Amino acid sequence: MDLIFDHIAPELFAALLLATTFAWMLIQGVPISVGIAVSSIVTGMFFLPVGTAFFIATQKMYSGIDSFTLLAIPFFILSGNLMNKGGIALRLVKLAKLMGGRLPGALAHTNVIANMLFGSLSGSSIAAAAAVGGVMGPLQKREGYDPVFSATVNICSAPTGILIPPSGPLILYSLVSGGTSIAALFVGGYAPGILMGLSVMLVTYFIARKKGYVSDRTAEEKDTTLGIILGAIPSLLMIVVVIGGIIIGAFTATEGAAVAALYSFALSLVYRLAAPREYWDVLKSTAVTSASILFLIAASGIMSYIMTITGIPDVVADGLRYFSSPAAILLMMNISLLIVGTFMDLTPAVLIFTPIFLPIARDLGVDQVHFGLMMIFNLGIGNITPPVGSVLFVGCSVARVTIEQVARELPAFLVAVVVDLMIVVYWPGLSLALPRAFGLMA
Numbered sequence: 001m002d003l004i005f006d007h008i009a010p011e012l013f014a015a016l017l018l019a020t021t022f023a024w025m026l027i028q029g030v031p032i033s034v035g036i037a038v039s040s041i042v043t044g045m046f047f048l049p050v051g052t053a054f055f056i057a058t059q060k061m062y063s064g065i066d067s068f069t070l071l072a073i074p075f076f077i078l079s080g081n082l083m084n085k086g087g088i089a090l091r092l093v094k095l096a097k098l099m100g101g102r103l104p105g106a107l108a109h110t111n112v113i114a115n116m117l118f119g120s121l122s123g124s125s126i127a128a129a130a131a132v133g134g135v136m137g138p139l140q141k142r143e144g145y146d147p148v149f150s151a152t153v154n155i156c157s158a159p160t161g162i163l164i165p166p167s168g169p170l171i172l173y174s175l176v177s178g179g180t181s182i183a184a185l186f187v188g189g190y191a192p193g194i195l196m197g198l199s200v201m202l203v204t205y206f207i208a209r210k211k212g213y214v215s216d217r218t219a220e221e222k223d224t225t226l227g228i229i230l231g232a233i234p235s236l237l238m239i240v241v242v243i244g245g246i247i248i249g250a251f252t253a254t255e256g257a258a259v260a261a262l263y264s265f266a267l268s269l270v271y272r273l274a275a276p277r278e279y280w281d282v283l284k285s286t287a288v289t290s291a292s293i294l295f296l297i298a299a300s301g302i303m304s305y306i307m308t309i310t311g312i313p314d315v316v317a318d319g320l321r322y323f324s325s326p327a328a329i330l331l332m333m334n335i336s337l338l339i340v341g342t343f344m345d346l347t348p349a350v351l352i353f354t355p356i357f358l359p360i361a362r363d364l365g366v367d368q369v370h371f372g373l374m375m376i377f378n379l380g381i382g383n384i385t386p387p388v389g390s391v392l393f394v395g396c397s398v399a400r401v402t403i404e405q406v407a408r409e410l411p412a413f414l415v416a417v418v419v420d421l422m423i424v425v426y427w428p429g430l431s432l433a434l435p436r437a438f439g440l441m442a
Helices: 002-007 010-027 034-042 050-065 069-085 088-100 106-122 125-142 147-162 168-176 182-188 188-213 226-250 251-269 276-310 313-322 327-342 346-363 367-383 390-399 402-426 428-437
Strands: none
Touching: 002 346, 010 034, 010 276, 010 313, 034 050, 034 276, 034 346, 069 106, 069 125, 069 168, 069 251, 069 276, 088 106, 088 125, 088 226, 088 346, 106 125, 106 147, 106 188, 106 226, 106 313, 125 147, 125 390, 147 168, 147 367, 147 390, 147 402, 168 182, 168 276, 168 346, 168 367, 182 188, 182 226, 182 251, 182 367, 182 428, 188 367, 188 402, 226 251, 226 402, 276 313, 276 346, 313 327, 313 346, 327 367, 327 402, 327 428, 346 367, 367 402, 367 428, 390 402, 402 428
């Protein structure tokens, strides 16, 4: 061991060993959570006694998920699944159609608005892409829309759901960052989320005009305007109840997640669109999804510890400090995250890179809330880009089109959302104005 360190710095050796082991396991098809745990333990064995490495790994896995805050994640997943089965998505789509008006490509704009509305209730971009895409895809196809275009719009607007609260990734960031105010993150997410949605609508407008989607034959809608609004109000009230309750301090984010699940269950009973068997399926799906996320968080606890004791974050920080300008350092961090997002899903990326980049951002004077929203926005873009974009996979599957087909339509949308990202990064007031207005931060 000493012979190795005579030729290479311990920090660099640890970084190379951790990265290569992790990459090799991913190439072999090992689940990402297992890859994180095993590569971390293997690296730790070079710096700690073998018995100690395994003991600490077990300890860190337990302590990594021993958090009351984390209960919010399964509750919000349950709430999203209940909304997906309980007919809420359909009512929000009708409201979105009403708001979409007669713009060129009105049904595509409807898709964007519906994703913003449903995402803000479910807290999941994947759930939004599946639920809204499943409803809107057939409608757009019947109106003569290109299925690839429809799928692309659905995919690119779905990540608004992880910015407009409630948001599972923002809760996760709060935990990993050491307790950043969830209420401030939630309220701060509105402006970036709406900005992303409007940008996707702008690109959609120009493409729809070019393709000739100038009118939509939606006159067969039987519901009246008042009926559509009244039908959607109970669903939208969940935002008022949950987010309003968190802001005024009536309950914590975790308790708000439980309220959201209970509210969604009550709505599904009122709408009577979910069969009894479907509730059992919802519980099973929630348990499986929650278990996979929590195991991933537990495994990431080992990696965070190993990176800390081996000094990997310090090496990265020293490398970034070669850039003298804070603006350049922020740009390099965002470029790194954009690259990471193309091959790593959002949850592990938040768990791995928050401990590395957040201390650097603090040194630059970047607020934790601003940095969190910037990071989630950035990694949300990764959700829609090949080769590992989870929203990309779901959106293509729902629309029955190939990733290759959608990839050809993506560039214009990606340019727009990357421009949005730069606005979020270099204009902190966009993210922080609302939290400050509500007194959630100084």
